[in-house]
Amino acid sequence: MTKTHTTPERRATCGALAPDFTLADATRPAGSPLVRLRAWRQRAPILLALLPSPDVARNAAWLLALAGRADDLAIYGVVTLALTRETAARRLLGAVDVAFPLLMDGDGAALTAYLGAEAALPALAVIDRYSSLVALLPAHSPDDPPDLDMALRELAYADQQDCACALPAWED
Numbered sequence: 001m002t003k004t005h006t007t008p009e010r011r012a013t014c015g016a017l018a019p020d021f022t023l024a025d026a027t028r029p030a031g032s033p034l035v036r037l038r039a040w041r042q043r044a045p046i047l048l049a050l051l052p053s054p055d056v057a058r059n060a061a062w063l064l065a066l067a068g069r070a071d072d073l074a075i076y077g078v079v080t081l082a083l084t085r086e087t088a089a090r091r092l093l094g095a096v097d098v099a100f101p102l103l104m105d106g107d108g109a110a111l112t113a114y115l116g117a118e119a120a121l122p123a124l125a126v127i128d129r130y131s132s133l134v135a136l137l138p139a140h141s142p143d144d145p146p147d148l149d150m151a152l153r154e155l156a157y158a159d160q161q162d163c164a165c166a167l168p169a170w171e172d
Contacts, residue, residue: 018046018125018133019113023103026089035081035101038131044079045134045155046127049146051084052111052119059084060096062122062146067099069148076155083110124151128158 022036040046049066051059059082066073066080073080079100084092086104093102105111114125114136123138124146135154137147 016133017131018048018127019110020131021083021103021105021110021113023083023105023110025101026086026093026104027098027100027102035103037081037127040079040129041131042129044077045129045158046125047073047078047080047151047155048114048125048127049080049082050111050114050119050123050125051082051088052108052115053122053142054085054088054091055142056088056091056095058122058142059088059092063092063096063098063102065145065148069152070099072148072152076152076159078155083114085111122146124148126151126154126158128155134158 018037020037022034025032025035037046047066049062051062053059063082066082070080081101081103082098083103083105085108086106089102089104092098103110111119115123115138121139121142121144123136125133126135126137128134134157135151137150137154139146
């Protein structure tokens with residue numbers, strides 16, 4: 001079951017609310033509760049791996065890269081999610097052990113909301129704790145690894161901006 005709360009013709013833009021979705025997690029048994037992006041609103045930032053290609057090897061490499069940086073992501077309290085088409089998710093489970101939700105986008109509406117209908121290359125969506133899309137970091141070629149260093153910088157900057165809002169204004 002896919003529910004995406006944006007129109008598929010519009011792509012996500014940085015600074016706006018990230019397109020919400022409600023999707024099944026391939027790593028959990030059938031009938032488990034669905035995963036909704038907004039469930040983490042005001043709780044944690046999200047690093048969302050967007051994997052539009054059915055290429056299992058490419059997607060597995062991205063998932064392994066994310067898993068390899070789990071400690072770095074944990075420093076910021078980041079929730080890691082991966083999003084791919086349902087058929088690709090099922091094949092990926094046989095190729096790699098996933099330690100975070102692998103969301104199945106049956107009709108492709110959620111992927112389209114982030115990347116557009118013609119996207120073939122993976123990307124990272126950096127979403128702050130208020131569900132705003134901070135950055136969309138696409139791969140530039142099919143063999144590019146995810147730019148996790150840039151994603152971590154974006155998360156750190158978003159966290160600084162969040163903290164700066166609570167600082168008192170000093171009088172001159």
